[in-house]
Amino acid sequence: MSSVDLNAILGQLGRDKGIDKAILIEAIESAMLSAARKHFGHNLNLETSFNEDSGEIEVVQFKTVVDTVIDPGTEISLDEARRSYDPDAMVGDEFGKKLSTEGLGRISAQSAKQVIMQKLRDAERGVIFEEYKNSKGDLINGIVQRYDRGNLIVHLGRTEAILPKREQIQREKYRQGDRIRSMILDIDRSARGPQIILTRSHPDFLKKLFETEVPEIADKTIEIKAAAREPGERAKIAVISSDHNLDPVGACVGVKGSRVRNVVDELKGERVDIIPWTPDEPSFVARALAPAEVSRVLVDEDNHSMEVIVNDDQLSLAIGRRGQNVKLASRLTGWKLDVRSVSVAEEQAKRARQSLESIPGVDFTDAERLYQQGYRSVIEVAEAIAEDLMEIEGVSRERAEEILSAARKYASEHEFDDSPDGPLVGDLYKLGLDPVIRGQLQRAGLTTIQSIVMSDIEELLDIEGVDEEAASAVREAADRFLRNQSGDRA
Numbered sequence: 001m002s003s004v005d006l007n008a009i010l011g012q013l014g015r016d017k018g019i020d021k022a023i024l025i026e027a028i029e030s031a032m033l034s035a036a037r038k039h040f041g042h043n044l045n046l047e048t049s050f051n052e053d054s055g056e057i058e059v060v061q062f063k064t065v066v067d068t069v070i071d072p073g074t075e076i077s078l079d080e081a082r083r084s085y086d087p088d089a090m091v092g093d094e095f096g097k098k099l100s101t102e103g104l105g106r107i108s109a110q111s112a113k114q115v116i117m118q119k120l121r122d123a124e125r126g127v128i129f130e131e132y133k134n135s136k137g138d139l140i141n142g143i144v145q146r147y148d149r150g151n152l153i154v155h156l157g158r159t160e161a162i163l164p165k166r167e168q169i170q171r172e173k174y175r176q177g178d179r180i181r182s183m184i185l186d187i188d189r190s191a192r193g194p195q196i197i198l199t200r201s202h203p204d205f206l207k208k209l210f211e212t213e214v215p216e217i218a219d220k221t222i223e224i225k226a227a228a229r230e231p232g233e234r235a236k237i238a239v240i241s242s243d244h245n246l247d248p249v250g251a252c253v254g255v256k257g258s259r260v261r262n263v264v265d266e267l268k269g270e271r272v273d274i275i276p277w278t279p280d281e282p283s284f285v286a287r288a289l290a291p292a293e294v295s296r297v298l299v300d301e302d303n304h305s306m307e308v309i310v311n312d313d314q315l316s317l318a319i320g321r322r323g324q325n326v327k328l329a330s331r332l333t334g335w336k337l338d339v340r341s342v343s344v345a346e347e348q349a350k351r352a353r354q355s356l357e358s359i360p361g362v363d364f365t366d367a368e369r370l371y372q373q374g375y376r377s378v379i380e381v382a383e384a385i386a387e388d389l390m391e392i393e394g395v396s397r398e399r400a401e402e403i404l405s406a407a408r409k410y411a412s413e414h415e416f417d418d419s420p421d422g423p424l425v426g427d428l429y430k431l432g433l434d435p436v437i438r439g440q441l442q443r444a445g446l447t448t449i450q451s452i453v454m455s456d457i458e459e460l461l462d463i464e465g466v467d468e469e470a471a472s473a474v475r476e477a478a479d480r481f482l483r484n485q486s487g488d489r490a
Contacts, residue, residue, distance in 0.1 A: 161196035201231035228331035288329035292318035305336035316482035323454030
């Protein structure tokens, strides 16, 4: 190895890889030290250094001057030190001797090569990390290289990146050589393979695409307040303009839909709803459920949820195919949403009031007060405490205790079923399900058609007594009901 001028090699590597020469020198010194220890012995005190003048790596063995030599590999006697190195040598001094590298042999040279290559890879990864570490969230173009266990390897020019399976739009397929646009999601310096992680499914990728297509977003005149996606199928974004004369939705749509069409084309047909954002959260929720028209919204601050009432012919639009529309609206707004049709809401309100009026000693006025306070059944009242009922205007502690006592006595004496005539019914009976299955669903918290549509088959199978056949039948019944409601417009 001593006959090779490393200056030229290091210079070329530095230019090709963009790695500082000092890092390369450190890598080669480390590699040479590893090879020398294997050849000369691990018990020696060896050091390596690069000689810029000769372009060679020098290996030096150091020995410490001692009175009595115990380890000849690392120690030298005082007499020997004065004869061979310095007449004025003293105990404790250290002297170095340059060793010949020509005897390292093929195995040591191969070891040196392996260490050098590893060090170069580490150095190169460090350079790549420094180059991209501030690029999180940036859009980037690349060339598809190959699939690796479902992950897509993308060539970015100087390095490779990975588009994990979870970050892909599932229905998209690529071939080697295809151009692909994605967003840098993260830089993982500890990854064994490509350390640049890409995404095409993240909501921020959608935001970045709109930023490139809509100058008003790029210059901050329009802000995307929130985004939600079912990658490859449907998405919603909420926008607001700081310029009251500028329609944020119209600006994002563009002339004849040109701007949003470019985004949709990049996402291979993913449908995008653009919604005007408002700080009034019930209004925002109503807008988020577009294209459905909302009749009214009831807010439950304690549970951070909203009950959304729509006309019967709007129910399927509000829920959407497989619950997609209401799922996206919920993610976009951050509220848990329960969508009900007017007829179901009215029927449930009627049944709730009847249930409350069935409590002995509770008249129409008391029942209405309980209903307005959020109570919907005898059971709910029976499970309350006096302090809860005293929050109702005009209800004293004595009256609260009377109502509670009556509700608890009545509840213990009566059985409340889940039949269409029962006081606790949701809208599941409209699906024509077996009463036993309906009861199991309701006991699991699935009390509405919406909750069925939004549940995966796996979630239904987790319910005791629901097998695969029953789960499929339940989902099909819910989908069929929604199709019949609107002529499959969802």
